[in-house]
Amino acid sequence: MKRLINKTPGLRGRWLLGLLPFALLLALYLGASDVRLEANPNDKLLPSIEQMGAAMHNLAFEPSKRNGDYLFWVDTASSLQRLLLGVAIAALIGLVLGLLTGALPLVTAGVSPLLTVVSLVPPLALLPILFIVVGLGEVSKVALIAIGITPFIARDILRRTQEIPAQQLIKAQTLGANSAQTIVRVLLPQILPRLIDAVRLSLGSGWLFLIAAEAIAATDGLGYRIFLVRRYLSMDIILPYVAWITLLAFVLDQLLARANDWLFPWHKAGHES
Amino acid sequence: MIEARNLWKNYGDTQVLERLNMTVAEGEFVTLVGASGCGKSTFLKLLLGVEAPSRGELLLDGQPIPDEPGPDRGIVFQQYSVFPHMTVLDNVVAARAFQKPGVSGFLFGAAKRDAIDEAKSLLEQVGLSHALDRYPHQLSGGMRQRLAIAQALLGKPRILLLDEPFGALDPGIRADMHELVLKLWRDYKLTVFMVTHDIKEGFHLGTRLWVFDKLRHDPHAPNAYGARITYDIPVGQRDDVTLEALDNDALTQRNHP
Numbered sequence: 001m002k003r004l005i006n007k008t009p010g011l012r013g014r015w016l017l018g019l020l021p022f023a024l025l026l027a028l029y030l031g032a033s034d035v036r037l038e039a040n041p042n043d044k045l046l047p048s049i050e051q052m053g054a055a056m057h058n059l060a061f062e063p064s065k066r067n068g069d070y071l072f073w074v075d076t077a078s079s080l081q082r083l084l085l086g087v088a089i090a091a092l093i094g095l096v097l098g099l100l101t102g103a104l105p106l107v108t109a110g111v112s113p114l115l116t117v118v119s120l121v122p123p124l125a126l127l128p129i130l131f132i133v134v135g136l137g138e139v140s141k142v143a144l145i146a147i148g149i150t151p152f153i154a155r156d157i158l159r160r161t162q163e164i165p166a167q168q169l170i171k172a173q174t175l176g177a178n179s180a181q182t183i184v185r186v187l188l189p190q191i192l193p194r195l196i197d198a199v200r201l202s203l204g205s206g207w208l209f210l211i212a213a214e215a216i217a218a219t220d221g222l223g224y225r226i227f228l229v230r231r232y233l234s235m236d237i238i239l240p241y242v243a244w245i246t247l248l249a250f251v252l253d254q255l256l257a258r259a260n261d262w263l264f265p266w267h268k269a270g271h272e273s
Numbered sequence: 274m275i276e277a278r279n280l281w282k283n284y285g286d287t288q289v290l291e292r293l294n295m296t297v298a299e300g301e302f303v304t305l306v307g308a309s310g311c312g313k314s315t316f317l318k319l320l321l322g323v324e325a326p327s328r329g330e331l332l333l334d335g336q337p338i339p340d341e342p343g344p345d346r347g348i349v350f351q352q353y354s355v356f357p358h359m360t361v362l363d364n365v366v367a368a369r370a371f372q373k374p375g376v377s378g379f380l381f382g383a384a385k386r387d388a389i390d391e392a393k394s395l396l397e398q399v400g401l402s403h404a405l406d407r408y409p410h411q412l413s414g415g416m417r418q419r420l421a422i423a424q425a426l427l428g429k430p431r432i433l434l435l436d437e438p439f440g441a442l443d444p445g446i447r448a449d450m451h452e453l454v455l456k457l458w459r460d461y462k463l464t465v466f467m468v469t470h471d472i473k474e475g476f477h478l479g480t481r482l483w484v485f486d487k488l489r490h491d492p493h494a495p496n497a498y499g500a501r502i503t504y505d506i507p508v509g510q511r512d513d514v515t516l517e518a519l520d521n522d523a524l525t526q527r528n529h530p
Contacts (some may be wrong), residue, residue, distance in 0.1 A: 175371040175428045264358070
């Protein structure tokens with residue numbers, strides 16, 4: 001009899017074991033929903049699949065009575081635009097800041113302590129300031145996301161830059177490279193895949209800031225919608241929206257992971273060279 | 274060409290090298306052997322300019338060695354010597370681009386075509402012309418070191434520093450690499466400093482072999498004294514007495530670490 005720590009599932013076993021918890025959760029929900037609806041057909045807490053489907057059909061495929069928009073898609077587009085814009089800005093600033101700070105000891109000495117302190121400021125606590133300074137428009141929401149994750153990305157890139165073996169920098173110098181050439185050709189390309197990794201890790205916080213900002217001040221967006229319909233206990237909308245947000249987050253994460261493998265084939269394989 | 278005058282190096286309380294005096298002429302092939310932690314690699318770092326002497330002087334053509342790495346001194350490390358994100362060809366072409374002024378380190382147009390042609394012929398010399406488009410992680414250890422050497426030579430260094438370059442290679446591949454290094458040393462009229470753990474390798478390759486060892490030893494404070502060059506053997510002189518003395522030294526070292 002093999003020890004438990006040596007037992008590994010096969011390919012089919014892995015799929016089966018992986019899907020099992022999902023199936024269990026789903027069954028648990030459906031069972032509970034049935035029981036509640038049986039007792040009270042107007043129960044709003046655990047809507048059935050049909051109820052959720054009907055609610056989503058209304059939002060996604062029927063024009064809104066008020067302004068003719070397809071609310072679900074408008075919400076999705078607004079939220080994605082804010083999220084991607086905020087994350088892109090954060091990635092760009094984080095990359096430049098982290099790379100320069102990691103590559104140049106003089107900048108490290110000047111910026112690193114500030115970065116450490118700034119990264120400890122809770123971004124949500126800055127939201128009122130943003131609303132006061134830039135108003136309630138799109139800028140404040142994008143800015144919150146950018147401000148929230150830039151310090152994380154910058155610090156991560158800073159550390160990754162310093163992790164690149166000193167031998168490579170020395171080698172570049174013995175070949176005659178100046179500081180700029182070393183940064184552009186030796187450090188930057190090796191940092192880019194790590195930037196994508198950092199963005200993947202920070203997307204979770206990005207969603208958090210997005211939904212928080214939308215909940216407080218917005219007229220559309222996925223976060224706005226679920227906080228709006230909360231007043232009517234519309235679980236039939238909230239639950240599908242949450243699932244949709246999760247799906248979007250999953251797809252974004254996978255896209256970035258694939259992009260990393262595709263753009264930087266040398267990244268995963270060779271750290272020993 | 275290179276001269277050390279009463280050279281000392283310590284890191285805090287740890288004395289690594291002490292009272293080093295020597296001169297090396299252009300074109301010599303010096304191999305450095307000795308126990309781990311005896312300052313061989315530190316000496317290489319001093320030549321490279323990434324470490325500065327604590328006391329004394331290390332001179333290149335009568336001037337102190339510049340305090341940062343430069344194109345006159347090429348280097349091959351045991352690992353991390355090539356750029357993992359560039360193909361074999363790019364690794365060499367980039368080396369050419371680094372010699373031009375500019376901020377990007379990229380070449381364009383005719384300069385790029387020339388560099389590619391030159392890189393191809395150099396890679397042919399080191400036997401890598403079949404692997405131009407591969408990334409370093411797709412190469413064997415021996416091929417990777419060939420690439421590192423080709424790259425180092427492109428800087429047209431006067432001095433080539435080798436820090437245990439073949440330490441991780443199989444014996445058969447090592448022999449090939451020895452031939453390559455000797456050929457390039459003669460062709461490019463280099464002055465070579467090579468750190469090795471393998472005393473046979475040291476004898477085989479060098480024109481001169483240095484043994485680094487601590488002459489004074491305090492068992493209660495093993496870091497109190499630094500290493501010196503205890504043997505400076507012109508190779509060719511491989512008589513029994515010298516070899517026996519070296520063997521005895523190695524033995525006593527093993528018994529009294």
